Amino acid sequence: MDNKAFFDLTYGIFLIGAGSGGKMNACITNTVMQVAASPTRVTLSCINGNYTPELIKAGKCFTVGIVDETADYGYIENFGMKHGRDLDKFEGYDVKYDVNGMPYLTDHVCAVLSCKVVSEEDLGTHTLFIAEVVDAVKVADNSPLTYADYFAKVKPRKDETKDERKIIGWKCRICGFTVDGPELPEDYRCPLCDHPRSDFEPIYEE
Numbered sequence: 001m002d003n004k005a006f007f008d009l010t011y012g013i014f015l016i017g018a019g020s021g022g023k024m025n026a027c028i029t030n031t032v033m034q035v036a037a038s039p040t041r042v043t044l045s046c047i048n049g050n051y052t053p054e055l056i057k058a059g060k061c062f063t064v065g066i067v068d069e070t071a072d073y074g075y076i077e078n079f080g081m082k083h084g085r086d087l088d089k090f091e092g093y094d095v096k097y098d099v100n101g102m103p104y105l106t107d108h109v110c111a112v113l114s115c116k117v118v119s120e121e122d123l124g125t126h127t128l129f130i131a132e133v134v135d136a137v138k139v140a141d142n143s144p145l146t147y148a149d150y151f152a153k154v155k156p157r158k159d160e161t162k163d164e165r166k167i168i169g170w171k172c173r174i175c176g177f178t179v180d181g182p183e184l185p186e187d188y189r190c191p192l193c194d195h196p197r198s199d200f201e202p203i204y205e206e
């Protein structure tokens with residue numbers, strides 16, 4: 001199988017908000033798509049073990065903020081590379097609540113969908129949620145950010161050659177998966193969350 005074929009799949013970038021028992025959280029995903037029109041249904045795929053799917057399973061609802069081209073790397077890093085179990089990712093943001101009481105932001109999103117979970121399926125590494133959209137609002141006229149443009153225009157390029165420390169492994173910044181050894185092939189993809197090599201950071205010898 002040529003893993004490069006998967007680079008040709010296109011996606012958007014979404015801020016998923018969820019909450020249960022007074023705990024509120026949000027994370028970045030690229031896996032929302034509309035799959036039915038009447039009733040309107042979307043799918044969402046979440047990495048098992050993350051805090052957001054735990055809250056979705058408990059609260060049976062979530063919001064989808066369609067991230068737009070005004071988003072910067074700090075925003076993606078806060079919601080897409082940190083875990084809400086350890087910290088309040090909403091700190092400093094003006095959090096709003098939808099018809100289901102689920103949190104969402106109007107920062108860097110052009111539209112928000114309110115979703116009620118209809119079914120969920122454990123796919124091993126991920127849980128696939130199928131949800132009905134019960135409300136939708138336009139927030140801004142900015143264009144949605146695509147997954148490709150996130151990598152091309154938002155994510156900073158790292159110059160690894162300047163660091164002379166010895167690399168002994170690699171860690172996926174998205175899901176925490178680690179690989180031993182100094183080399184990581186250019187076309188490597190994380191076996192757990194499927195993110196590309198550019199989402200791995202070096203583990204240095206102490």
Ligand SMILES: Cc1cc2nc3c(=O)[nH]c(=O)nc-3n(C[C@H](O)[C@H](O)[C@H](O)COP(=O)(O)O)c2cc1C
Nearest residue numbers: 027028029030031046047050051052080082083084
């Ligand atoms: C560009 C990008 C796309 C992502 N896509 C997904 C996704 O589709 N599903 C998912 O569960 N996590 C995805 N993530 C990773 C989560 O946002 C990340 O693991 C986050 O830290 C989870 O936070 P939580 O534990 O608070 O839920 C993505 C991250 C980035 C930066």
